[in-house]
Amino acid sequence: DGGITQSPKYLFRKEGQNVTLSCEQNLNHDAMYWYRQDPGQGLRLIYYSQIVNDFQKGDIAEGYSVSREKKESFPLTVTSAQKNPTAFYLCASSSWQGNFLYTEAFFGQGTRLTVV
Amino acid sequence: KQEVTQIPAALSVPEGENLVLNCSFTDSAIYNLQWFRQDPGKGLTSLLLIQSSQREQTSGRLNASLDKSSGRSTLYIAASQPGDSATYLCAVRPGNTGKLIFGQGTTLQVKP
Numbered sequence: 421d422g423g424i425t426q427s428p429k430y431l432f433r434k435e436g437q438n439v440t441l442s443c444e445q446n447l448n449h450d451a452m453y454w455y456r457q458d459p460g461q462g463l464r465l466i467y468y469s470q471i472v473n474d475f476q477k478g479d480i481a482e483g484y485s486v487s488r489e490k491k492e493s494f495p496l497t498v499t500s501a502q503k504n505p506t507a508f509y510l511c512a513s514s515s516w517q518g519n520f521l522y523t524e525a526f527f528g529q530g531t532r533l534t535v536v
Numbered sequence: 537k538q539e540v541t542q543i544p545a546a547l548s549v550p551e552g553e554n555l556v557l558n559c560s561f562t563d564s565a566i567y568n569l570q571w572f573r574q575d576p577g578k579g580l581t582s583l584l585l586i587q588s589s590q591r592e593q594t595s596g597r598l599n600a601s602l603d604k605s606s607g608r609s610t611l612y613i614a615a616s617q618p619g620d621s622a623t624y625l626c627a628v629r630p631g632n633t634g635k636l637i638f639g640q641g642t643t644l645q646v647k648p
Contacts, residue, residue: 426579451634453635455638460640461640462625462638462639462640462641463625463627463636465635468634470634508577510579510580512580512636516634522567522568522634523585524570524582524585525570525582525627525634526582527579527580527581528579529578529579530577530578530579532577
């Protein structure tokens with residue numbers, strides 16, 4: 421089945437530790453995205469990538485880093501510089517048909533990160 | 537700056553009712569709009585995508601409309617069922633990057 425796989429489902433981070441969240445898609449989509457969801461704040465964009473080896477900061481990129489070495493993979497690292505990392509993280513992907521027409525965005529099942 | 541608003545934040549209806557969820561956006565220069573459903577603790581499930589050139593899309597009991605000039609979209613759910621209980625989110629694509637800007641969502645409860 422085609423889709424987006426995020427792992428792990430739950431992740432616990434100690435103070436001062438870097439952690440990496442995995443996102444893999446087999447939909448052959450060009451663009452991939454990372455969002456953060458907090459209660460009462462909706463989804464906010466962290467980073468996005470339209471093509472391999474290229475990515476741009478979203479609205480809340482500070483304390484996060486990404487890479488896009490393969491079309492199907494877009495891992496997110498939450499660094500120790502992120503002061504409030506406890507949140508639900510969602511990865512998404514979409515493709516485009518030319519003339520700036522993006523197709524549906526599909527989301528993974530999310531990773532819940534908790535600082536302990 | 538594009539802002540997306542969904543009203544009401546929460547809605548409770550008896551089973552069988554037809555209902556409308558509202559989404560408004562401040563900048564009419566969008567490429568498309570997408571409606572999602574989110575169950576507690578889960579990811580988002582895509583319901584409908586409306587391109588800027590379209591007025592509406594239908595899928596089963598769901599119908600989404602788009603009025604770009606007024607900055608509004610509605611999601612119509614016919615004959616609601618308890619299984620429709622979830623949070624419904626709308627999102628707009630304001631440019632050619634494919635970024636989505638989300639509203640805060642409407643949490644729907646359908647009572648048996």
